[in-house]
Amino acid sequence: MSAATNFNFSVIVIPSAVRSAAANLDFPTLNQSLSFALEVSSPSDFQTLYSEDTKGGNTFKGLLYVPDLDPSDPCDNHDLVPRNVTRKANLPMDDLKLVAYAPLITQHCSRQYMYSAENDNVAAFIFYGVPAKYSNNTDPLEGEGYPFEYPVYYLDGSIGQPLMNKLSEYSANMSEVYNGFNLTEAGYDIRDYARIYAVISTKNTNPMPGLWLFLLVVVAVLLFIIGASSLLMHLFQFHYRRSLRRRIANGEVDLEGLGVGRITVPREFLAKFPLYVYIAENGGQTTPPRQKVQDTTAPTTQPVPKEEGRRKERVKIPSAVVVKEGVSIVIPATITAERKSKGKERVKEKPRSPTAIDATTSPEMAEVSTSKGLTLSSPTTPSTTSRSSPKVQYSSTPSPQPRGTQTPTTTSPPHPRGYHQTSCPICLDDFIHQETTVRELPCLHIFHPECIDPYLKSQSSLCVLCKQSCLPKGYVPIRLTNSIVRRERLLRSIRERSREVATATAANNGGNNGEGGILWRWRLRRLRRQEQDLMGRQALVRVGRGRGGGFGLGPHYREQRVVEDVVRPRWRETMDRVFPGFR
């Protein structure tokens, strides 16, 4: 059904000469400053009571008049309908399109008016509301069994009654209408008719378009909200990823501690960790007598040939290693220089006791080795030992010549180490003085290369002893996904809380051991458990009280591997992509 959107009332002039109707009522409008015009477009002012028009978009127009009732009919209440209101008789022609106008008094009256209008050339019917004392406010169409040929509208009484009064002003000829004197003065023919002309615009009120529009708006708003929050979350995640990358680069993050898959040491890094021949700190453990000599005696010729001979016979072992690894061992110029400057003095101070030196140099060595780890990557230094004789003894000898001149071992303390290690922690075999080739990790721990290399290549990037990362600072070995970022943040907060709780627990235990202490310990335990769960490690997870729940049975535990991020439904994936970091 189509509904009215707009009512327009204006005064038109119908020349008296026109006797036959122009169907389109194409008459000029009376000068508005001298007459009146009314536009009703506020939806609260009108209602569409009936319309059989389904298309909408039509306009219904015609001259406004009040249908005639029997003069004795009480419905023609003159309080409401003035006597001189425009009636059919006041219209210049019979065949003009009309718009009927009447007060909505009672159902009976409205029916009377409409029956009357049936005989007229009516385009539409407009009822208007009247004060309650005149009306019982019934629907004029109630009980009507047949469809009218014209649409029926309702106007609010506050507009309708003044309009009815206006209608009484435009029922006579030009001189008698409202403002008639000025109109004739203005040149209007006194014989012409000035009448109120109504135009009702309608539109289709098919409820669907409105609903669709509403839905569309809702969907658009939702999409906007989703898009905006997604964008915001992406921005946040981007920021988090960047900051995590920065922290990894600064070496502030224990990557392996994040429990994100397996982080291993790439071959090229592994190849840069120095390989050298093990020299006992005070060789005494393996060969006490010889060591004794070396330790105490000044340069003698005795050990030199021995060294020479040993070296020759052993040359093959490491060279095999070296060739397999594709590494030539390098003493970077920087280190040599460093040793020259720093090492010299120290060696001069205590030239006779390599053990002591080792002890004093250990912090120093950490520094050297760090720089070594980095400089080794650019083996452009000329002091590279040739491939044919890759056997190098790392030694902090001040003597710059690495080969040829046989510096007595007495003045060249063995490769200083950060730790006192005499056996391989993995296979438990003892290192053999001047024989075993060992791999030194950046943390200065040494191992058999055949023991540690496969592990670093395939299992972990951490030193098995000190759990320090073997990867160079600033190297980000994993693709930083949002889930890693989330896990890292979560872990960090759990660890922080757990630290706090631990301090609080300690403080609490110091004082009393009552309920508070138990609570704090319980909190600490819960946090630790959360941490373990998060790490995906095998954790002892409490799953409630023992079967019987009885006293003495104690809590029941079961071992459970917490697996995360393994199989996730598709929607979660999508969800994660749209709302990263949402949990």
Added chain:
Amino acid sequence: MAAVKRITKELAEFSNNPVPGVSAGLASEDNVFKWNVILTGPQGSPYSGGVFTLNLILPTEYPFKPPTLNFTTKIYHPNVSNDDKGSMCLGVLRSDSWKPSCKIVQVLEMAAGLLKEPNVDDAVETSIADEYKNNPESFEKTAREWTRKYAK
């Protein structure tokens, strides 16, 4: 296989230098990854007079991964889970603090040590730990009872 070599070496070492109160051996000759361990309750502890059997399982990644130690004899102890597993909670056996340099002997020594003196901070049975701490008499009584009941 590196693991087998090392375990064999450790086994030989252990047989040469046994630890008092601890006896251990392979569960079956062809599998070095499974050991049977027998702990005798130390004098002066509520476990004295008891004989506790344990399973020591070594992972194939040993020594990079820690072994696991399970009591097959029921025991009332803060560090041993009170279920059919009887897993022993030992700080060094946690995979993040495990070091390959730690030998099986040392693990067994620590297990024997825990019988002498439970470690409340590493407890897996918190209620027993609390009892051990706050009500040692009642703890000892139950532990002794269980020893008499299960570890003879």
